[in-house]
Amino acid sequence: MKKILTLTLLCILMTAIYLVAAENEQEEEYDEDLYGPESLIIWEKPVEGVVFSHKRHTYQAGLDCGDCHDDLFEMMAGAAEEAEDFTMEAIYDGEYCGACHDGGYAFAADTRCTACHIGVRGVNRLQKSSGEEEESH
Ligand code: HEC
Ligand code: HEC
Numbered sequence: 001m002k003k004i005l006t007l008t009l010l011c012i013l014m015t016a017i018y019l020v021a022a023e024n025e026q027e028e029e030y031d032e033d034l035y036g037p038e039s040l041i042i043w044e045k046p047v048e049g050v051v052f053s054h055k056r057h058t059y060q061a062g063l064d065c066g067d068c069h070d071d072l073f074e075m076m077a078g079a080a081e082e083a084e085d086f087t088m089e090a091i092y093d094g095e096y097c098g099a100c101h102d103g104g105y106a107f108a109a110d111t112r113c114t115a116c117h118i119g120v121r122g123v124n125r126l127q128k129s130s131g132e133e134e135e136s137h
């Protein structure tokens with residue numbers, strides 16, 4: 001009888017430790033307050049299928065919110081694409097992404113087009129795979 005009780009208590013304790021650990025792990029993975037929105041920003045104008053990742057820039061490259069907000073970009077997805085000058089010419093002139101992607105601070109915007117341009121099919125693939133993830137939850 002005593003043995004069963006001890007085992008039961010042990011099980012409860014292990015479950016509690018597991019749950020706390022799982023929760024901590026999730027929090028450590030990606031905190032949107034610290035690193036900005038986790039989902040990608042996707043622009044459709046002037047061309048479809050250009051993506052921006054906060055995770056890549058803050059969590060991984062160590063940039064601060066103030067490096068981009070609000071001088072280069074507003075904190076509102078889609079704001080920049082409403083501007084007439086959201087073009088490669090402006091970017092090559094050092095505006096928007098071009099403030100850093102000049103081949104000095106970060107890779108130059110006139111190289112590696114497909115790092116930023118994933119195109120219509122790339123966006124469809126992204127949306128399809130995130131849809132599948134949601135379904136399997
Ligand atoms: C390297 C540049 C960069 C950095 C650093 C950055 N952001 Fe952003 N952020 C952007 C861009 C680009 C957009 C989209 C703006 C647009 O579409 O006009 C954006 C949009 C946003 C949005 C709006 C999202 C939405 O769905 O409307 C929020 C909120 C945001 N950023 C928060 C943050 C926070 C918090 C940080 C710091 C932890 C941060 N950003 C750091 C570039 C950056
Ligand atoms: C404040 C500086 C800054 C701005 C503004 C900025 N980036 Fe970056 N970006 C970086 C740095 C630093 C890296 C990491 C170093 C590198 O890849 O050259 C990076 C990396 C990237 C990568 C990852 C490449 C890879 O192989 O992993 C992509 C894609 C990218 N940026 C796209 C963009 C886009 C699109 C914009 C504009 C909407 C933008 N960046 C604006 C600094 C910036």
Ligand code: HEC
Binds near residue numbers: 086
């Ligand atoms: C650092 C990210 C980045 C890289 C690298 C990049 N672009 Fe862009 N590009 C953008 C952004 C942001 C826009 C504006 C948003 C949109 O059109 O959806 C844009 C828009 C465009 C446009 C439409 C506007 C215009 O200027 O006519 C063309 C065409 C284009 N890019 C071609 C290219 C080519 C070709 C390359 C490689 C030589 C390239 N881009 C590399 C981010 C990038």
